[in-house]
Amino acid sequence: MDINEFRVRGKEMIDFIADYYENLDNMSPGSKVQPGYLYKLMPHEAPEDPESFEEIKSDIETKIMPGITHWQSGNFFGWYPSNNSFPSVLGDMVSFMFNTVGFSWICSPAATELETVVMDWLGKLIGLDKRFMAIKEDGTEGEGGGVIQGTASEAHIVAMIAAKEMKLEYLKMHGESDESICTSGYKLVAYFSDQTHSSGQKACNIIGCQARTIESDEQYRLTKEALQAAIKQDVEAGLLPFFVCATFGTTNTAAIDDISGIAEVAEAEKLWFHVDAAYAGASLVCPEFRPLARGIERADSFNFNPHKWMLTNFDCSALWVANAKYLVQSLSIHREYLPRVKNSTEFVKDYRDWQLPLGRRFRALKLWFVMRMYGASGIRAHIREHVRQAKWLEEQLVADGRFEIMAPVVFGLVVFRIKPGVFDASTSSLDDIVNSANAELVKCINSDGRVFLVGTKLRGVDVLRPAIGSSHGTSENTTRLLQVIQECSEIVIARFS
Ligand SMILES: *Cc1c(COP(=O)(O)O)cnc(C)c1O
Helix, strand or coil: CCHHHHHHHHHHHHHHHHHHHHHHHHCCCCCCCCCCHHHHHCCCCCCCCCCCHHHHHHHHHHHHHHHCCCCCCCCECCCCCCCCCHHHHHHHHHHHHHCCCCCCHHHCHHHHHHHHHHHHHHHHHCCCCHHHCCECCCCCECCCEEEEECCHHHHHHHHHHHHHHHHHHHHHHCCCCHHHHHCCHHHEEEEEECCCCCHHHHHHHHHCCEEEEECCCCCCCCCHHHHHHHHHHHHHCCCEEEEEEEEECCCCCCCECCHHHHHHHHHHHCCEEEEECCCHHHHHHCHHHHHHHCCHHHCCEEEECHHHHCCCCCCCEEEEECCCHHHHHHHCCCCCCCCCCCCCCCCCCCHHHHCCCCCCCCCHHHHHHHHHHHHHHHHHHHHHHHHHHHHHHHHHHHHHCCEEECCCCCCCECCEEECHHHCCCCCCCHHHHHHHHHHHHHHHHHHHCCCECCEEEECCEEEECCECCCCCCCHHHHHHHHHHHHHHHHHHHHHHC
């Protein structure tokens, strides 16, 4: 493809994308294909001779499109949202244009410096404490700062690596021998609740430390007391607590752990304190949500995903550390082919020391486009509209009488089920019937095809958890969701009564 064809095809592609978004609301958000469908449709070797753009485009429509789950549809309420926006797409186009690999400042000074600027912008936008800013109010370099990771899972691993470094340094300073430090890895214990995202366990598998899962309270929150008790037990057994993760908006129910209480324990026990706000962190753009996150100013690291609920294309996960020392100490590796800026009077970051890979995309661009083209006011309006719709859905479900709300509706997530009272209470297997009916309700809704959502289990209880938050959805989509829930419930209740 020469540059003249690129001009033509590129414009066609923009039209293709715009048409897709225009028609999205009329398409079923879920895919109906069976596992392995594509292998049957595809040649089993790459082509020997070049093929045309037209042939590929036609395959996208006939072969790829049927196997797409339309995450950007306003009728998609599955998992947590994966926001994008047109400003963000344009920002990413500029990033693809440069296609820099910005591991060091010298690789593209603007890529590094824009990231420093926008991460401070974003931190201030969500009211993050000044400890986390790369540049202090007096214009000097801070000890901390933000960095864009690919995902919250990577942020979790990176935070845990820094935590391990901090613990091992502490042991060394307190007279432990090198030999004992070398063998202490498996004695390190990280603390989570039974609601913490799976990335916590994955991080432990990678680091090679123990993961302690603590039972959450009746509202699915990790409490200070439960954490204290678990640590006490482990210390008595000769283990080395080093890391705790609190979640602001868990994946199952959007529960909020006792962040202040956990901060206190982390300080007393010298644990690294990581706050995972992957989904709900975006709400902090609105000041009214900040009291719910009290205590995050005491964290060692804080993470949220603008790619979930803040209008920015996947991937964009924002991680801040209050002190980058341990991160850089553990992830910085010197090679002659990886130059640094020597004797720089101005501070610049080498973000390769703040992440797992060496190479990194210019992701700050899309975030910069989003913050500039929406403004703080536009982003706040985006969040508030979804919360309003979620509260509306909650009210409607309660008013209907057949449903019960299973977790407080705080953000855009509504966790509910058909309540047991709707079924014949005299049967001894009522719990099983209620569970089967609610699991069936998820299937019924998704095979209806007008909307898409997922269910989960809370301590063995089947629930549905539609998440409102699509960048392309309106209150009409939420009204449709309610309608499908009600129609399918009627079918399911009749079947199980
Ligand atoms: C979605 C989610 C994650 C994982 O996000 P990735 O960016 O896909 O790794 C982590 N924690 C919580 C609370 C989440 O909801």
